[in-house]
């Protein structure tokens with residue numbers, strides 16, 4: 372009980388909402404969340420393991436490794452590319468807390484853009500968090516923005532943003548420079564959004580990921596729906 376209380380105090384020092392820290396995160400760096408790894412989790416790391424330029428930044432984020440007993444393929448799942456798409460975040464958290472791997476390996480990043488979760492989306496403002504009542508008490512899940520927080524980016528938004536894919540000629544609003552979904556393959560020492568994208572790409576390559584899922588969602592009023 373004492374250990375649990377200490378963990379809660381550490382988490383409260385890092386984030387403006389109650390959370391249970393499961394990873395030792397240096398003060399002043401990434402936010403941690405109410406994620407309670409299940410027995411399937413064999414190790415927990417930070418994305419900065421694959422992208423050192425993310426260490427001690429709000430873009431660093433927890434990476435959960437679930438190794439099966441037998442060899443097999445590697446599957447990667449990311450939630451939270453967009454911090455206001457809470458279903459993908461919670462689906463990834465459900466995997467961290469409940470998945471059991473028999474063969475191969477599952478790697479889960481519930482908050483791909485951990486900066487976006489700390490901001491309010493100016494175009495689609497929502498609640499700062501949602502609370503789910505569970506037998507273990509209330510669980511609080513942060514609800515954020517579609518993009519990296521402007522003050523975290525390390526560079527002003529350009530007037531127009533062109534997707535880094537050389538085949539793309541689409542001209543986007545400058546704010547899209549902070550959209551992780553428009554930043555791949557990323558830049559090792561670029562803006563915070565570029566560094567996050569680069570870190571995820573490095574993880575996919577170094578860990579020999581066979582299949583990667585990036586969880587998104589759309590409201591019923593969206594053109595995507």
Ligand SMILES: [Zn+2]
Pocket residue numbers: 452453456586587588
């Ligand atoms: Zn999305």
